[in-house]
Amino acid sequence: MAFEFSDSNWRSPGIYPILDWDFCKKKNLDFYSIPELWLSHSDLVPFLQIRAKTLNESELVRSLEILRTRYPEARWILNDHWRLAAQAGCFGAHLGKEDFESLKKSEKDELAESGLFLGTSSHTLEEVSSLDSTLWNYVGLGPVFATENKDDAKSAIGIEILKKITAVAPVPVTLIGGIQVSNLDSVLDAGPFLLSSISMACLEKEFIGAVRKIRDGNR
Numbered sequence: 001m002a003f004e005f006s007d008s009n010w011r012s013p014g015i016y017p018i019l020d021w022d023f024c025k026k027k028n029l030d031f032y033s034i035p036e037l038w039l040s041h042s043d044l045v046p047f048l049q050i051r052a053k054t055l056n057e058s059e060l061v062r063s064l065e066i067l068r069t070r071y072p073e074a075r076w077i078l079n080d081h082w083r084l085a086a087q088a089g090c091f092g093a094h095l096g097k098e099d100f101e102s103l104k105k106s107e108k109d110e111l112a113e114s115g116l117f118l119g120t121s122s123h124t125l126e127e128v129s130s131l132d133s134t135l136w137n138y139v140g141l142g143p144v145f146a147t148e149n150k151d152d153a154k155s156a157i158g159i160e161i162l163k164k165i166t167a168v169a170p171v172p173v174t175l176i177g178g179i180q181v182s183n184l185d186s187v188l189d190a191g192p193f194l195l196s197s198i199s200m201a202c203l204e205k206e207f208i209g210a211v212r213k214i215r216d217g218n219r
Helices: 019-027 035-037 057-070 082-088 098-102 105-112 124-129 163-166 179-189 204-217
Strands: 014-020 048-051 078-081 092-095 117-122 137-142 174-177 194-197
Touching: 014 019, 014 035, 014 204, 019 105, 035 204, 048 057, 057 078, 057 082, 082 092, 098 117, 124 163, 163 174, 163 179, 179 204
Parallel strands: 014 048, 014 194, 048 078, 078 092, 092 117, 117 137, 137 174, 174 194
Antiparallel strands: none
16 A cells, blocks of 8 residues: 555645755765755655665665664655665655566565555656556656756656646646756746755755745745
8 A cells, every 4th residue: 555645745835855866976065964954944845855876775775874863854755766765664765657667566566565655757647647546645747847867857848738737647746857946936837836856955045045936925
């Protein structure tokens, strides 16, 4: 059974930060200090994702231990490594559409019984509408705009699709891909979405700017 969804697990609008190891290394950012800023705005940040594509499993386990010890109140969602997420007692796991489809049936069954808050990725309305709501707790839709943070990024879906998504989505939707303070108004005009981001979250000036825009819109 997937983790039971409740309003306490979601913020609309809100920010779903992605703590990306490679982005932090590229920008010379302190990977372990960034979440402190996010958690100081916990009313807008329901959970945090750890994304570390270039770390091996032992390095990832160590990083996860450091983060969970330093921020015990945080709801950590681990990207890709769903079995490790379950073993480590994480709040959830995020698994890309293609990665999920490559799993064996026994692995899919194990994932479904993990008790994790589960998210996957979609790129079209059709993919979103066909999701199994008994398995997935949310879906990441994107990229909304062009992004440089994924080597295999799909073409940007644009803004217009966002006005249609809530009518067909069987699970809550978070938007991802190229979302920055400079284009945030156009996204917020389309609806009160939870916004998933690497750069807008990891760069302090961007994050504070996004928080300000969201709070101003809620007044």
